[in-house]
Amino acid sequence: MKKNEVPQDNADMLEGKFREPCYAVDEDGKYITVPSVGWEAKNVVMQQAWDHIRKRVKEVKRKVDEGKLSPLAYHMEKQQMDPKLLGSYVGLKKKKVKKHLKPSGFDDLSPEMLASYARALNISVDELKCTDE
Amino acid sequence: MKIDFEHNQSAHCENGVTSNLLNYYGLKLSEPMVYGIGSGLFFAHMPFVKVNSIPVTSFRPFPGVIFRRVTRQMGITIRRKKFRDPDKAMKALNEVVDKGIPAGLLVGVYHLTYFPGPYRFHFNAHNIVIFGRENGNYIVSDPIMETPEELSYDDLKRVRFAKGLFAPNGHMYYTLEKPGDIDLRTAITNGIKKSCHDMLAIPVPMFGVKGIRYMARKVKKYPEKLGPEKASLYLGQIVRAQEEIGTGGAGFRFIYAAFLQEARDVLKNDKLLALSENMTAVGDLWREFAITAARIVKNRSNETETYPVAADILFEIADKEENIYRELRKAVD
Numbered sequence: 001m002k003k004n005e006v007p008q009d010n011a012d013m014l015e016g017k018f019r020e021p022c023y024a025v026d027e028d029g030k031y032i033t034v035p036s037v038g039w040e041a042k043n044v045v046m047q048q049a050w051d052h053i054r055k056r057v058k059e060v061k062r063k064v065d066e067g068k069l070s071p072l073a074y075h076m077e078k079q080q081m082d083p084k085l086l087g088s089y090v091g092l093k094k095k096k097v098k099k100h101l102k103p104s105g106f107d108d109l110s111p112e113m114l115a116s117y118a119r120a121l122n123i124s125v126d127e128l129k130c131t132d133e
Numbered sequence: 134m135k136i137d138f139e140h141n142q143s144a145h146c147e148n149g150v151t152s153n154l155l156n157y158y159g160l161k162l163s164e165p166m167v168y169g170i171g172s173g174l175f176f177a178h179m180p181f182v183k184v185n186s187i188p189v190t191s192f193r194p195f196p197g198v199i200f201r202r203v204t205r206q207m208g209i210t211i212r213r214k215k216f217r218d219p220d221k222a223m224k225a226l227n228e229v230v231d232k233g234i235p236a237g238l239l240v241g242v243y244h245l246t247y248f249p250g251p252y253r254f255h256f257n258a259h260n261i262v263i264f265g266r267e268n269g270n271y272i273v274s275d276p277i278m279e280t281p282e283e284l285s286y287d288d289l290k291r292v293r294f295a296k297g298l299f300a301p302n303g304h305m306y307y308t309l310e311k312p313g314d315i316d317l318r319t320a321i322t323n324g325i326k327k328s329c330h331d332m333l334a335i336p337v338p339m340f341g342v343k344g345i346r347y348m349a350r351k352v353k354k355y356p357e358k359l360g361p362e363k364a365s366l367y368l369g370q371i372v373r374a375q376e377e378i379g380t381g382g383a384g385f386r387f388i389y390a391a392f393l394q395e396a397r398d399v400l401k402n403d404k405l406l407a408l409s410e411n412m413t414a415v416g417d418l419w420r421e422f423a424i425t426a427a428r429i430v431k432n433r434s435n436e437t438e439t440y441p442v443a444a445d446i447l448f449e450i451a452d453k454e455e456n457i458y459r460e461l462r463k464a465v466d
Contacts, residue, residue: 001387001417015249018279020378021144023165023387025413031165031391033144033381035279041420041427042376045369046251048430052366079243080185080255088296122244122291 001025006034011043053080064131070106074131075121089120135265138235140274140281144381144388147199148173149276150237150260157235160207160312164381169392170206170320171199172327174385177340178348178371184298187366190348190374192384194331196239196258196299200306202327206320207312215302219294222303223286226263229307235264235274239304241295247275247282252378257299263289277378321396322465328389329462332454342455349447356440364440369430372423383423386416393461404464408457415453422446 001024014020019035026032060077063069076086083094083101090097090113099105100117109117111125118128138157143149143164151167162170173193180188204211216222229236241257242248265272270283284292293303332341339347348371355364375384393409396402425443 001382001413001420013249013251015251017247017249018142018277020277021142021381023144023381023391029410031387031394039376041372041423044427044431045372045376045423048366048369049373050251085255085297088300 003027003032003034006036007039008037009040009043010037011040011047013038013043013046061131067103070101070103071129071131072106072117073101075123075128076101079121086117086120090116134231134233135267135272136230136233136235138262138264138274140264141276142279143276145173145193145379145385146260146276147171147196148388150262150274151200151203153262153274153276154235154237154308155203155207155312158209158308158311160315162203163391163395165388165392166321166395167203168199168385168388169328169396170324171201171203172324172331173199174328174389175331175340176342176344176384178344178351179339180351187370190371192374192380200237200260202324203320204308206323207315209308209310209312211306211308213304213306215304217302219290219303222293222305223290226305227266229305230263230266230271234307234309235262237262237306238293239299239301240289240292241297241301242292243295244288244291245275246284246288247273247278255295255297257295257297257301317399321399325396325461325465329458332458333462342451342458345447345451345454349444349451352447353441353444365430368426368440368443372426372430375419376423383416383419386412386419390416400465402464404460408461408464411453411457411460415450415457418446418450418453422450 001022003024003026006022006024014037019037021033022036023031024034057074057077060069060074064071064074083097087094087097100109114125114128118125121128139153141149141153141156143152145164145168148164148167151171152162152164155162175192175194177191178188182189214225216225226236238261240259240261241255242259243253243255245253260276262274263271264274270285271289273282273284275282293301295301335341338344352368355367359367376382381388390409390412393405393412397405397409422443425439425446429439429443
């Protein structure tokens with residue numbers, strides 16, 4: 001890739017927080033780095049990954065609304081976790097976490113356990129109990 | 134207090150931390166040099182290992198190996214500590230930093246407050262250096278960022294104890310020694326030989342050049358085997374691995390081409406210059422693959438014929454790379 005070919009396709013993926021150094025050759029064929037704000041091809045596949053995550057979150061939210069899953073399931077999915085990962089934050093096996101993803105298991109949770117889950121998800125206990133955005 | 138530490142941005146975090154720490158101790162090595170000596174070039178496609186139910190493709194070796202290989206070649210002893218107790222881990226960090234020693238840390242990126250939202254995945258092998266404490270905040274040299282950042286005590290503790298794959302467990306590393314006289318020629322030659330081995334001779338079909346062909350064969354059959362939606366997700370993941378933050382573009386191929394240019398100046402070997410150009414051309418092909426793949430992802434149509442087109446680019450890449458590594462090995466023998 002040549003210096004003047006380094007793409008600058010801004011889709012706000014970096015939120016203006018930094019530019020990414022891309023390696024490219026200058027007029028003399030020597031490698032330099034050129035800061036880039038993004039590339040179309042990459043934006044497309046990043047967008048795809050997030051669309052996929054959002055779709056799954058929506059699906060889980062629907063099941064929570066229908067009373068099939070607990071709000072914990074919603075927050076877990078929203079933060080791209082699975083029972084194993086969430087369990088390792090709160091010190092529980094994934095089997096136990098799966099129980100709490102059901103409304104019945106969630107309703108039985110002690111205030112301490114609720115606080116522990118809230119801490120792991122970096123939200124308040126009140127937020128944990130509902131599925132508001 | 135703030136240590137007089139020079140922060141330089143790099144494409145890849147592990148290269149950057151290695152380069153910035155060595156620089157602090159008086160040894161200037163560019164990012165491509167660190168990457169080449171540390172034999173960062175790698176390829177793996179593992180359909181049986183899945184993250185979020187998508188097969189893993191990786192353009193990098195295990196986290197930590199670049200740093201380890203480079204410091205070992207330079208003869209520097211690294212002190213490492215892991216912790217169970219987060220508060221003890223923070224206390225130990227304070228002690229090191231307060232003595233005026235910059236400390237490397239492994240952290241998870243999901244809770245890194247200064248990171249852009251779209252890039253916050255549960256990825257745990259990110260490297261940063263802490264080089265000061267001011268007003269209760271830590272001064273952070275994160276090689277991905279253009280300038281130093283700050284993190285609060287609680288935010289830093291959280292990312293140091295992220296859970297999941299490669300959980301950092303508060304991992305801290307630092308050195309007290311200045312690198313002695315270094316034999317750059319030998320370090321470069323060893324680095325190149327190791328990369329040629331990794332790309333040509335690992336006796337498993339998932340790795341190196343063989344791995345690229347293996348992936349190409351899979352990609353070709355994605356639409357029939359998986360249906361349009363899954364096929365598109367799988368294909369997109371390959372491009373994400375190739376172009377995610379830290380590769381410098383084209384799955385590290387351009388950084389490696391830059392390394393070969395620098396290596397040529399040290400080894401006075403003109404063959405490396407031609408091989409650098411070939412590597413640049415391969416990098417351009419990887420980008421062509423990404424463009425083709427992104428087009429497929431975006432259309433989501435039933436143009437099944439585009440998967441074979443993408444696969445053919447991968448086959449071409451594999452052939453060209455195989456040639457480069459064979460020539461490269463001969464060139465440094």
